[in-house]
Amino acid sequence: MSTDExxxxxxxxxxxxxxxxxxxxxxxxxxxxxxxxxxxxxxxSHPEFDLWVQDITDEQLCSLxxxxxxxxxxxxxxxxxxxxxxxxxxxxxxGQEAAQIGSGRSLRGDDFVFSSYRENGVAYCRGVDLxxxxxxxxxxxxxxxxxxxxxxxxxxxxxGAQTLHxxxxxxxxxxxxxxxxxxxxxxxxxxxxxxVNEAMVFAASFQAPVVFFCTNNHWAISExxxxxxxxxxxDRAAGFGIPSLRVDGNDVLAVMAATRVALDRARRxxxxxxxxxxxxxxxxxxxxxxxxxYRDANELEDWAAKDPISRVAALLERKGLxxxxxxxxxxxxxxxxxxxxxxGCTTMPDPQPMDVFKHVYSSPNSxxxxxxxxxxxxxxxxxxxxxxxxxxxxx
Amino acid sequence: MTAMTFARAINAxxxxxxxxxxxxxxLGEDIGTLGGVFRVTDGLQxxxxxHRVVDTPLAESAIxxxxxxxxxxxxxxxxxxxxxxxxxxxxxxxVSQVAKLHYRTRGAVKMPITIRVPFGGGxxxxxxxxxxxxxxxxxxxxxxxxxxSNPQDAYTVIQQAIASDDPVLYFEPKRRYHDKGEVDxxxxxxxxxxxxxxxxxxxxxxxxxxxxxxxxxTALDAASAAADEGISIQVIDLRSLAxxxxxxxxxxxxxxxxxxxTHEAGQSGGLGAEVAASITERCFYHLEAAPVxxxxxxxxxxxxxxxxxxxxxxxxxxxxxxxxxxRPNSLSGLEG
Numbered sequence: 074m075s076t077d078e079x080x081x082x083x084x085x086x087x088x089x090x091x092x093x094x095x096x097x098x099x100x101x102x103x104x105x106x107x108x109x110x111x112x113x114x115x116x117x118s119h120p121e122f123d124l125w126v127q128d129i130t131d132e133q134l135c136s137l138x139x140x141x142x143x144x145x146x147x148x149x150x151x152x153x154x155x156x157x158x159x160x161x162x163x164x165x166x167x168g169q170e171a172a173q174i175g176s177g178r179s180l181r182g183d184d185f186v187f188s189s190y191r192e193n194g195v196a197y198c199r200g201v202d203l204x205x206x207x208x209x210x211x212x213x214x215x216x217x218x219x220x221x222x223x224x225x226x227x228x229x230x231x232x233g234a235q236t237l238h239x240x241x242x243x244x245x246x247x248x249x250x251x252x253x254x255x256x257x258x259x260x261x262x263x264x265x266x267x268x269v270n271e272a273m274v275f276a277a278s279f280q281a282p283v284v285f286f287c288t289n290n291h292w293a294i295s296e297x298x299x300x301x302x303x304x305x306x307x308d309r310a311a312g313f314g315i316p317s318l319r320v321d322g323n324d325v326l327a328v329m330a331a332t333r334v335a336l337d338r339a340r341r342x343x344x345x346x347x348x349x350x351x352x353x354x355x356x357x358x359x360x361x362x363x364x365x366x367y368r369d370a371n372e373l374e375d376w377a378a379k380d381p382i383s384r385v386a387a388l389l390e391r392k393g394l395x396x397x398x399x400x401x402x403x404x405x406x407x408x409x410x411x412x413x414x415x416x417g418c419t420t421m422p423d424p425q426p427m428d429v430f431k432h433v434y435s436s437p438n439s440x441x442x443x444x445x446x447x448x449x450x451x452x453x454x455x456x457x458x459x460x461x462x463x464x465x466x467x468x
Numbered sequence: 469m470t471a472m473t474f475a476r477a478i479n480a481x482x483x484x485x486x487x488x489x490x491x492x493x494x495l496g497e498d499i500g501t502l503g504g505v506f507r508v509t510d511g512l513q514x515x516x517x518x519h520r521v522v523d524t525p526l527a528e529s530a531i532x533x534x535x536x537x538x539x540x541x542x543x544x545x546x547x548x549x550x551x552x553x554x555x556x557x558x559x560x561x562x563v564s565q566v567a568k569l570h571y572r573t574r575g576a577v578k579m580p581i582t583i584r585v586p587f588g589g590g591x592x593x594x595x596x597x598x599x600x601x602x603x604x605x606x607x608x609x610x611x612x613x614x615x616x617s618n619p620q621d622a623y624t625v626i627q628q629a630i631a632s633d634d635p636v637l638y639f640e641p642k643r644r645y646h647d648k649g650e651v652d653x654x655x656x657x658x659x660x661x662x663x664x665x666x667x668x669x670x671x672x673x674x675x676x677x678x679x680x681x682x683x684x685x686t687a688l689d690a691a692s693a694a695a696d697e698g699i700s701i702q703v704i705d706l707r708s709l710a711x712x713x714x715x716x717x718x719x720x721x722x723x724x725x726x727x728x729x730t731h732e733a734g735q736s737g738g739l740g741a742e743v744a745a746s747i748t749e750r751c752f753y754h755l756e757a758a759p760v761x762x763x764x765x766x767x768x769x770x771x772x773x774x775x776x777x778x779x780x781x782x783x784x785x786x787x788x789x790x791x792x793x794x795r796p797n798s799l800s801g802l803e804g
Contacts, residue, residue: 185540215568219576226540227573231564237530238565241537241545248493248519248543255537267557271530278525432575433609435633439664440711441609 104307106351107331108321112379114387116326125330131394137178137325138385139403141170144194145382146407148356150414151193151207155360159418160210164191168323168355171381172288174198175328176350179336180256182224185242187235188258190228191288195258199223203410204417213424233259233266236285240272243281243339254339256284256332262293264309265301273313273347280344284335285315287347288322290354295367310347322350323381352381426458469652475508475645477619478584480653481626482509482546486516489544492630494521495531496548496584505550506586506645528558535581536565544580544630552587552639553596553769559604566635567610582629583637587615588682588732589779590643592772599769600733605637606710606742613710614663615639617684619649621707628663636663639709641682666713668720672702675789676720678729678743680706683780687730690785699789709739717743718750725756726792730780735763762788 107122129137148166155163166173169191177198180186188195196206200223208217209228216227229235239257246253263269264287276283289306291298302309310317316338318331328350335346353376357364389395430445452458460467472480485492494509500523503510513521524531528549535545549555555562562583569579589598606613612634616622622640629636661667669684670691679687684705691701702720706712721727727747729740744759762780770778780788790797 187537214574216572216574216576220540220573221576226577231560234533234560234565237533237561238537238540240530241534241539242541243537244522244534245538245541245543249541268529268533268561271525271527272533274525274527275530275534432571432573434612435570435575435578438612438711439713439715 104305104317104319106319106321107327108324109326109330110324110384110388112323112384114384114389114391116388116391119330122327122330122334125333126326129326129329131392134385134389134392135394135399137174137329138382138389138399139406140174140178140194140198141325141382141385142403143407143410144173144197145170146411147193147197147203147206147414150411151210152356152360154207154415154418155210160207160360161212162359162361163210164193164359165354165356166191166194168353168376168381169288169290170194171325171385172322172328172350172352175325176256176258176286176332176348179329179332181253181336183251183253184224184336185239185253185255186225186258187239187242187255188225188228189232189235189260189263190230191260192228192258196223196225199225201225202417203414204421207414207418208421211418211421213421233263233269233272235259236263236269236272237275239283240276240279240281243276243283243345244279246282247279252282252340254282254284254336256286256336258286258288260293261287261289261291261298261301261306262296263287264306270313273310273315273345276345277314280342282339282342283345284332284339285310285345285347286332287349289349289351290322291352292354292358292364292368294358294362295364297368305349307347307349315345315347317347317349319349319351322352323379323384325381325385353379426452426462469650471648472619472651473645474619474622474641474647474649475506477623477649477651478508478626478640479510479512480651481623482512483515484653485544485546485627485630486512486520489630491542492520492544492546493538494546494548495524495535495538496522497524497526497531497550499523499548504548506642508584508586508640508645509548528554528556529561532558532561532566532581532583535583536561536569536579539579539581540577544582546582546584546630548584550586551597552585552599552601555583555585555601562605562611562637563608567608570634571610578633579635580630580633581635582626582632583635584626585637585639586642586645587639588641588643589769589775590682592775594772595769598775600731600764602637602639602709603733603738606739610635611710612636612663612708613639614708615641615681616707617641617644617679617681617705619647619651623651623653624655624657624660625663625707627657628660631657632663639681643682644685647685661707664708664711664713666707666716667705668716669703669705670701672700672724674700674724675726675728675792676702676704676717676724677785677789678704678706678717678727680709680731680739683730683732683785686780686782687785690782690789693782694786694789699793701789712739712743712746714746714750717747721747721751722754725754727751727755727759728762728785728788728792729759730762730785730788732764732779734766735761736766738763757792757794760788760792
């Protein structure tokens with residue numbers, strides 16, 4: 074379902090964005106991408122969406138540029154930490170900075186995010202502690218932070234499972250009579266999961282204040298988006314009776330506008346919205362993946378030309394805002410964040426052996442208490458408990 | 469004390485929890501206007517409103533997944549899975565989310581979710597309506613699994629489950645829904661036995677007979693029949709399946725030296741195996757005979773004309789008791 078905000082008027086306003094249009098496979102009329110900044114950094118007007126970002130000052134635009142640069146730096150640093158053996162794994166977000174910052178910076182503190190494992194930029198927007206961001210990936214915990222501290226659930230690894238949690242949370246918001254919103258992030262692959270489809274059924278049925286933010290980065294590990302769907306992902310929403318928006322996910326202003334439209338609708342009791350942010354996973358699925366086995370280098374090159382940060386830099390340049398001072402400031406901020414994160418990572422204390430039993434239950438459990446007691450006795454029977462779990466053994 | 473059916477007792481317990489805590493919400497298919505296919509939630513939507521007793525679309529994963537989100541928001545959701553065999557679409561949400569979120573968030577997020585599951589056979593239904601899937605969940609860390617065998621427990625334990633900060637699967641023996649019993653609605657939870665505690669129902673000296681849910685009644689009938697033959701059986705109603713209250717079972721087996729376990733679920737990898745192994749570990753030198761399991765077969769739940777062959781009945785349980793006692797039985801003379 075195309076909404077007022079993305080109506081045909083919008084599509085006509087930027088036919089120059091033709092390079093983003095993909096050939097349809099289904100014969101279903103397709104929504105055109107909403108774009109406010111071209112890859113060359115030109116601010117193009119849009120009759121509906123302009124209204125939603127007209128309050129964004131030059132200063133705020135510089136701040137979005139800074140945020141995107143910082144999370145790219147976080148991503149590069151974390152990837153390096155993995156290569157250096159400090160992290161077990163890392164899921165890079167390279168190329169998806171606009172999708173994450175544009176949406177993440179649109180949220181209110183009392184909104185609640187249920188994301189996948191790649192939304193580290195959104196977590197940054199929520200104010201996550203940088204050490205907490207890496208806790209899972211270093212193998213120190215199954216969840217890095219207290220969800221209530223930043224109103225964001227810890228990363229969900231089961232594909233799409235979190236969309237149901239967001240929907241249930243939104244039903245709770247509704248019951249409470251509050252005007253906050255649950256926002257769930259998931260990828261193109263997730264749209265094939267039953268949970269995502271069930272979440273949309275529930276959200277539509279109860280008109281729950283939830284935003285389905287689908288980051289279409291074109292790849293689910295090695296599977297291209299067309300394996301998942303023969304229509305645009307945004308068009309799937311219509312079947313559930315959920316209005317959808319399809320935006321250039323590499324355009325931070327377009328993403329921000331779309332997110333604000335969806336949040337506003339939810340806050341006013343208008344129910345769920347589905348946003349498809351069309352972007353590209355420039356890196357591997359995770360640091361354990363090798364994308365050269367399944368995708369064409371030319372494709373990567375095409376998308377590199379649509380880089381989300383370069384285009385904001387180009388826009389800032391056109392506006393005379395990309396000063397040396399700004400660039401120095403942004404670079405220094407990014408470096409400082411990376412340094413702080415690296416320090417937090419490498420000085421993170423290892424968990425203690427008996428921590429393995431902690432928090433399985435919130436109350437005493439006779440089965441587990443007995444196992445814990447026996448294991449403590451076992452460890453105590455070794456002079457060096459670390460020896461007890463080495464491959465060579467300590468006996 | 470009021471005489472009421474099993475189903476009515478659960479209804480009364482749910483009502484009490486809804487009254488007591490505004491954060492309690494019920495979710496499920498047909499639980500509102502209809503009052504549930506077994507009428508367990510009869511009248512609750514009328515009295516508490518559509519936002520607290522919610523008829524949901526038909527999607528079990530979503531019912532449980534939405535409960536997770538509600539729990540994040542501070543609610544205490546009570547989910548009804550309409551029939552045992554319908555729980556599998558929700559399996560991931562139960563074992564990967566409900567069970568693990570407290571651990572994943574290092575205790576920050578609690579999952580006080582109760583999942584009500586009518587279970588077990590003996591009601592003449594087609595496939596998927598008579599299963600006993602409890603072992604899938606007793607094997608899953610992070611969950612508590614309980615079942616009840618009488619209206620008083622049904623009334624009390626549902627409230628304890630809802631009050632628990634850990635997620636609870638509450639299995640309801642559906643073929644006992646219409647059995648009547650006395651329920652003390654005035655008794656508070658403080659005076660009740662803790663949810664995790666097993667209960668010794670008869671004071672016997674020859675054999676310990678462990679049962680739960682729908683087979684507790686059968687076990688009691690078997691104990692009574694055995695008494696006529698001069699055999700003294702101590703019947704234990706497990707009540708909690710995860711964790712099992714082994715202290716109670718151990719104390720009994722140390723006295724009787726013989727253990728029979730019965731359940732409707734198939735044998736291999738079932739709860740009986742777990743109880744037999746744990747009791748053997750803890751009571752090996754007190755055992756006079758190998759533990760005996762009297763269970764359903766390792767088959768898909770059969771069509772109703774044959775279900776009574778699958779379900780352990782009074783005589784099969786007594787045959788198991790004979791085996792434990794070394795008395796002549798159906799397997800006499802068979803080795804291994």
